[in-house]
Amino acid sequence: MSNVESARQLAVAILSQLGDSQEPLSEARFVQNGYVIGRRFWCGNGTIEWFFESDEMKVYDPTGKFLKVVGVGSMGSQAA
Numbered sequence: 325m326s327n328v329e330s331a332r333q334l335a336v337a338i339l340s341q342l343g344d345s346q347e348p349l350s351e352a353r354f355v356q357n358g359y360v361i362g363r364r365f366w367c368g369n370g371t372i373e374w375f376f377e378s379d380e381m382k383v384y385d386p387t388g389k390f391l392k393v394v395g396v397g398s399m400g401s402q403a404a
Contacts, residue, residue, distance in 0.1 A: 328363070331381075331396065335365035335372045338383055338394060342369040 345368035
């Protein structure tokens with residue numbers, strides 16, 4: 325399984341803890357100077373921002389309020 329797929333599954337698990345959502349998971353890439361530096365995952369339950377360099381996922385509720393940081397370990401270092 326790829327690092328991105330592992331991160332996607334972790335994002336789904338985290339967002340499902342925030343409650344049931346009828347919306348499917350959406351995803352976008354953060355690009356800087358032509359390089360993918362992170363991803364954003366979101367659905368009705370909230371948003372997760374994952375920046376590869378920090379190896380952390382920042383979790384926000386549907387209103388944008390910061391909730392917590394989840395360590396990702398070395399999973400983010402090779403993701404693109």
